[in-house]
Amino acid sequence: MSVQTFLDDKSRTWELFDAKVSKHYDRISDVISLGLFRRWRKALTQQLPAGESLDILDLATGTGAIPFSLLEGAASRINSIVGVDLSEEMMDVFRASAEGHPHAAKLDIQYGDATKLSLNDNSFDAVTMSCGLRNVSDHHACCEEILRVLKPGGRVIFLEPAVPNTPLLKAAYRTYFRYVVPSIAGLVSNPTAYRYFCDSVEAFMQGPDFLAFLNETGFVNGRDISLTLGAVRLYIGEKPVSNG
Numbered sequence: 001m002s003v004q005t006f007l008d009d010k011s012r013t014w015e016l017f018d019a020k021v022s023k024h025y026d027r028i029s030d031v032i033s034l035g036l037f038r039r040w041r042k043a044l045t046q047q048l049p050a051g052e053s054l055d056i057l058d059l060a061t062g063t064g065a066i067p068f069s070l071l072e073g074a075a076s077r078i079n080s081i082v083g084v085d086l087s088e089e090m091m092d093v094f095r096a097s098a099e100g101h102p103h104a105a106k107l108d109i110q111y112g113d114a115t116k117l118s119l120n121d122n123s124f125d126a127v128t129m130s131c132g133l134r135n136v137s138d139h140h141a142c143c144e145e146i147l148r149v150l151k152p153g154g155r156v157i158f159l160e161p162a163v164p165n166t167p168l169l170k171a172a173y174r175t176y177f178r179y180v181v182p183s184i185a186g187l188v189s190n191p192t193a194y195r196y197f198c199d200s201v202e203a204f205m206q207g208p209d210f211l212a213f214l215n216e217t218g219f220v221n222g223r224d225i226s227l228t229l230g231a232v233r234l235y236i237g238e239k240p241v242s243n244g
């Protein structure tokens with residue numbers, strides 16, 4: 001299927017994460033991010049809300065990169081992490097890595113759609129979503145669901161790749177992701193998935209537009225943190241404590 005098919009109908013993007021992609025996903029993420037993905041995940045962990053015994057939901061959890069990073073950086077403050085995804089192949093990799101993990105008991109891996117969650121209202125202190133909102137069919141519906149399942153005052157943290165603003169960096173970024181990344185990833189994985197990555201990042205909202213969207217959806221205290229010269233951004237928002 002062509003990249004355009006997935007850009008036109010994002011309800012099917014999970015199909016890109018088939019066995020061929022899932023098997024190599026973590027290694028390719030490390031290679032194409034030049035080892036920086038670990039650092040970006042660490043930066044996300046540092047944005048967890050204060051407090052102990054946190055219940056966290058990780059949407060588009062994939063192979064569990066974010067849950068493992070959260071546990072590495074903050075296990076003593078975490079009570080539970082529910083990881084939700086539509087790709088069984090990605091979650092199979094997550095399940096295999098969770099086996100024997102020292103904090104496996106805190107992990108709950110569930111098949112589910114981030115735009116239609118079968119989880120209770122007001123049940124999480126934090127929701128994380130890395131490289132996920134861009135891939136769902138309806139990002140409004142997804143954020144409404146996040147607001148529903150967050151406890152009042154709870155925090156959402158998105159990690160999304162972005163296109164740097166300065167012309168020179170933008171040109172370097174485009175060349176790298178349009179030509180170099182699909183060639184590297186294509187050696188062992190599905191090049192369509194990585195061409196889709198580049199096109200979907202360029203087409204998606206970023207920076208002030210993302211924050212305005214969070215604000216319109218009903219989040220408060222929105223913040224945007226730029227990492228690695230703007231190649232990745234963290235977007236943070238909170239569920240209002242009261243409706244009034």
Ligand SMILES: C[S@@+](CC[C@H](N)C(=O)[O-])C[C@H]1O[C@@H](n2cnc3c(N)ncnc32)[C@H](O)[C@@H]1O
Pocket residue numbers: 013014015017059060061062063064065066084085086087090112113114115129130131132135136137
């Ligand atoms: C690029 S991967 C990100 C995985 C992980 N969060 C990370 O940062 O490494 C995107 C994931 O989104 C999942 N996905 C796509 N649409 C989804 C949806 N509607 N609900 C839940 N997961 C979805 C895909 O199956 C895939 O595992």
